[in-house]
Amino acid sequence: MTFVNELARICAVTGADWEKVRAVWLADKRVNPSYTSMEGFPPGFDGACWPKDLAALIAASADAGYEAVFLRAVSDANDWFREGN
Secondary structure (H helix, E strand, O other), X not given: OHHHHHHHHHHHHHOOOHHHHHXXXXXXXXXXXXXXXXXXXXXXXXXXXXXXXXXXXXXXXXXXXXXXXXXXXXXXXXXXXHOOO
């Protein structure tokens, strides 16, 4: 969901129509439409599992000596969206 929120915001600031971009993306039958819709959902992701599991994976990676840069960026972006930005 964070990726979809980010892509939709990029469309908004560049003047692209998110629904047209989404339609082209969904032309790929491997993409499930439910993962690209923002309607009815607040920005970002929340709940009992996603934030906790993502934080645990980032921490486990750090404990093993690996900095999960991408996952940390996803977490930071999600926090930014959830704060209403």
